[in-house]
Amino acid sequence: MAQATSVLLNATEQQILNALRETPDGPLKTRLEEFLLELTRMVSNPGCAEIQADGIPCGTASADCQECLALDKMLATLRSTLPQH
Numbered sequence: 001m002a003q004a005t006s007v008l009l010n011a012t013e014q015q016i017l018n019a020l021r022e023t024p025d026g027p028l029k030t031r032l033e034e035f036l037l038e039l040t041r042m043v044s045n046p047g048c049a050e051i052q053a054d055g056i057p058c059g060t061a062s063a064d065c066q067e068c069l070a071l072d073k074m075l076a077t078l079r080s081t082l083p084q085h
Contacts, residue, residue, distance in 0.1 A: 020033070048068060
């Protein structure tokens with residue numbers, strides 16, 4: 001169900017939303033939406049050991065943060081499998 005919203009977006013966010021909205025409805029779009037939700041949740045809350053007592057994540061992917069390094073490697077692997085345009 002669509003709902004009207006008013007949010008300021010940067011250029012990259014606008015491109016992502018435009019691409020998603022231009023994707024034809026169907027099983028591939030549904031799978032893409034589910035994947036993007038899961039991926040953004042995982043990246044925004046990686047479960048770093050460096051999370052502070054107040055629950056705020058470490059904020060940077062550093063060499064000693066295995067969770068952030070693993071996520072970075074996963075994203076690089078996914079990107080490397082995309083066809084070149």
